[in-house]
Amino acid sequence: MKRVTKVSVIRIDIDKYLCKGCYICVDKCPTKVFEVSDIVGDYGVFIPQAKHLDKCIGCEICELYCPDFAITIVRGDGGEV
Amino acid sequence: MNPLIQKYLRSEYAQGKRRTIFCPGCGNGIILGYFVRAIDELKHEGRFDDSKLYIVTGIGCSGNIPVPLKYNIVRALHGRALAVATGIKLVRPDAEVVAFVGDGDLLSIGGNHFIHTIRRNAGVKVILVNNMLYGMTGGQVAPTTPMDAITHTTPYGNPEPPIDACRLAMALGATYVARWTVALSRQCIESIKELLLHRGFGLLECLSQCPVYQGRYVIGIDRPSKIMDYHLKITVLGKEPMYGDKITIGKFVDYEKPTYEEIIWSMINRVSKGGES
Amino acid sequence: MGRYSLMMGSEALVRGAIYAGIRFYAGYPITPATEIAEYMAQLLPRAGGIFVQTEDELAAINMAIGASVAGWKAMVATSGPGFSLMQEGVGHAINTEVPLLIVDVQRGGPSTGQPTMPSQQDVMQARYGSHGSYEIIVLSPGNVQELFYLTIDAINLSEQYRTPVILLTEEVTVHLWEKIHVPDPEEYPVLPHVTPPTHGDEGFLLESQLHDERGYNVANDPELSAKALWRLIGKIRDNVDKISRIEVKYAGDNPEIFIASYGCSARSALAAVKMLRQDGHKVGFLRLITLWPFPENAIKSVLRNANTIIVPEMNSGYMANEFRLLGLNVVPIPKLGGEIPTPEEIYSAVKGVLP
Numbered sequence: 001m002k003r004v005t006k007v008s009v010i011r012i013d014i015d016k017y018l019c020k021g022c023y024i025c026v027d028k029c030p031t032k033v034f035e036v037s038d039i040v041g042d043y044g045v046f047i048p049q050a051k052h053l054d055k056c057i058g059c060e061i062c063e064l065y066c067p068d069f070a071i072t073i074v075r076g077d078g079g080e081v
Numbered sequence: 082m083n084p085l086i087q088k089y090l091r092s093e094y095a096q097g098k099r100r101t102i103f104c105p106g107c108g109n110g111i112i113l114g115y116f117v118r119a120i121d122e123l124k125h126e127g128r129f130d131d132s133k134l135y136i137v138t139g140i141g142c143s144g145n146i147p148v149p150l151k152y153n154i155v156r157a158l159h160g161r162a163l164a165v166a167t168g169i170k171l172v173r174p175d176a177e178v179v180a181f182v183g184d185g186d187l188l189s190i191g192g193n194h195f196i197h198t199i200r201r202n203a204g205v206k207v208i209l210v211n212n213m214l215y216g217m218t219g220g221q222v223a224p225t226t227p228m229d230a231i232t233h234t235t236p237y238g239n240p241e242p243p244i245d246a247c248r249l250a251m252a253l254g255a256t257y258v259a260r261w262t263v264a265l266s267r268q269c270i271e272s273i274k275e276l277l278l279h280r281g282f283g284l285l286e287c288l289s290q291c292p293v294y295q296g297r298y299v300i301g302i303d304r305p306s307k308i309m310d311y312h313l314k315i316t317v318l319g320k321e322p323m324y325g326d327k328i329t330i331g332k333f334v335d336y337e338k339p340t341y342e343e344i345i346w347s348m349i350n351r352v353s354k355g356g357e358s
Numbered sequence: 359m360g361r362y363s364l365m366m367g368s369e370a371l372v373r374g375a376i377y378a379g380i381r382f383y384a385g386y387p388i389t390p391a392t393e394i395a396e397y398m399a400q401l402l403p404r405a406g407g408i409f410v411q412t413e414d415e416l417a418a419i420n421m422a423i424g425a426s427v428a429g430w431k432a433m434v435a436t437s438g439p440g441f442s443l444m445q446e447g448v449g450h451a452i453n454t455e456v457p458l459l460i461v462d463v464q465r466g467g468p469s470t471g472q473p474t475m476p477s478q479q480d481v482m483q484a485r486y487g488s489h490g491s492y493e494i495i496v497l498s499p500g501n502v503q504e505l506f507y508l509t510i511d512a513i514n515l516s517e518q519y520r521t522p523v524i525l526l527t528e529e530v531t532v533h534l535w536e537k538i539h540v541p542d543p544e545e546y547p548v549l550p551h552v553t554p555p556t557h558g559d560e561g562f563l564l565e566s567q568l569h570d571e572r573g574y575n576v577a578n579d580p581e582l583s584a585k586a587l588w589r590l591i592g593k594i595r596d597n598v599d600k601i602s603r604i605e606v607k608y609a610g611d612n613p614e615i616f617i618a619s620y621g622c623s624a625r626s627a628l629a630a631v632k633m634l635r636q637d638g639h640k641v642g643f644l645r646l647i648t649l650w651p652f653p654e655n656a657i658k659s660v661l662r663n664a665n666t667i668i669v670p671e672m673n674s675g676y677m678a679n680e681f682r683l684l685g686l687n688v689v690p691i692p693k694l695g696g697e698i699p700t701p702e703e704i705y706s707a708v709k710g711v712l713p
Binding site: 018 | 082084085086090097100101103104105106107108109110111113114115118266292304305307309
């Protein structure tokens with residue numbers, strides 16, 4: 001598999017309609033980018049937010065672990081993962 | 082919206098009118114994501130044609146995993162997914178047939194079909210979603226539940242030892258057997274890719290978390306990420322499958338031998354040239 | 359044109375099925391349907407089809423459902439005990455609207471019963487065997503020629519209405535040797551196979567819970583579930599007059615007494631009618647070719663002038679009850695034990711009620 005140097009992450013979107021508030025992303029992020037916000041999602045849960053994006057190392061664990069496709073990682077060149 | 086939804090899920094999901102029905106933190110949703118990503122990566126590398134994909138799915142929470150996908154989905158009866166999948170593969174040997182089944186579906190009521198599908202080496206790829214109990218009906222004991230576990234039908238502890246699906250598959254001569262947990266994303270995705278490209282029967286067992294029943298009753302944790310950590314704690318990489326206090330994970334066997342559909346079709350081609358009926 | 363050939367009932371059934379386009383057979387050995395599997399094992403691969411002896415009847419019907427969904431006409435054949443095992447598959451095929459032919463060669467029951475003796479004891483199981491509310495088409499051939507043609511008709515009906523169809527016959531009929539007419543290819547109409555509908559670039563979604571037109575589960579919605587189930591039932595109920603068939607003889611002079619039967623018992627019934635007519639009695643003959651849906655309107659119009667129906671059958675009186683529900687005076691001749699009701703037995707029963 002060709003190793004591609006990935007452009008750094010500029011935004012992590014959490015879909016308010018899809019997030020069920022399981023907080024796997026909050027717990028599993030190795031650099032603690034996420035924090036539970038006070039925004040209530042469509043399922044009635046407090047959805048997480050990528051409050052510390054500067055700490056993101058681009059490992060993509062959050063998007064891989066989300067059971068509901070609620071996380072979208074947006075990289076600097078505009079290309080999504 | 083995640084672009085994978087637009088690419089691989091049915092239009093109602095892409096239009097934001099329908100959502101998956103898994104509980105929050107359910108490992109099944111994560112497995113759906115791995116499956117979609119495995120196909121995406123294979124298509125990107127030009128190694129897989131998903132226009133001829135049939136997905137057979139069983140009854141239960143794991144049976145609901147592939148329903149949002151755009152492919153041909155056939156819901157089979159409880160335990161009969163492998164029989165339906167064999168029927169499809171025989172008639173369409175050029176198509177890829179994947180079966181999503183749960184541990185109770187495959188090993189309890191579907192045990193007989195499990196044995197014979199492997200014995201025949203029918204080209205069916207089985208993704209066994211193992212949450213160690215019957216989730217859809219409310220958390221009852223399953224053949225894969227650890228001994229002494231508390232479930233809704235074993236309130237005084239499970240009196241039965243669990244079965245090791247991978248070991249049984251290997252003993253029957255399965256040509257691809259692997260077991261991972263949902264927490265090992267790269268390994269799961271690579272295994273699904275290998276499974277899709279494999280010739281003959283393939284089994285991928287994936288330990289998945291059920292935060293509502295497995296978490297709260299069998300293990301005693303309800304935070305999904307902590308259950309994923311627990312799975313990593315009780316599993317260990319191994320060459321041989323074992324399923325006891327420690328569960329071995331890894332790719333146990335990967336080889337090839339003549340498949341059922343190859344044998345049947347060579348017989349038909351040989352006989353039907355001979356004469357009329 | 360075609361040709362004439364002497365063959366056993368099982369072979370006629372197999373040749374009829376292959377003529378109708380069946381290319382997948384899955385079965386399990388069971389007396390008295392084993393010959394069907396053996397003929398299929400020989401003849402189907404030569405026609406380019408697939409024969410599988412499965413690990414049990416449950417695998418057989420589920421493999422046949424898979425084959426039908428994947429694009430080939432499929433069938434299974436079994437007897438009473440295997441038919442009991444297949445019931446969940448019947449329900450599944452009804453709910454997912456998969457065309458399928460199921461042959462039940464009736465033997466003495468219940469349970470292991472009388473493996474080598476004929477009976478007609480499964481007529482109610484064919485209608486009500488699976489759980490839930492549903493309608494099903496059940497055909498009953500009366501001789502070896504019909505084992506050929508009714509098999510084709512059954513397969514055509516299953517494609518036309520996208521439903522499983524049951525061909526209910528008896529051990530004695532499939533083991534009978536008779537001369538039959540075998541048509542040339544294309545001489546007898548055969549409908550093409552239908553597979554589940556797809557939507558644009560999306561594949562089909564076949565759901566076994568009650569579902570809407572797109573395949574999504576509506577089981578938790580009372581209104582949509584009722585609509586989905588009434589639609590499945592209506593497929594057959596609204597078309598009873600097009601689907602069901604009966605055969606009527608000796609009815610031109612509007613007799614008041616009829617002998618009504620089906621399957622192997624009908625041959626004795628016809629012989630008895632001929633004997634009675636020779637003795638000068640006005641008795642009519644009615645044969646059910648479709649057992650279900652019960653041909654109520656067709657029967658009512660034939661029996662306009664009738665007041666007594668004699669129903670000989672090889673069970674405890676199942677179809678006699680159906681005729682009773684029409685408000686007629688019924689004299690049942692229920693015969694158990696494995697011997698077909700004889701013409702003499704039917705003759706004496708009729709003489710007993712003659713005015």
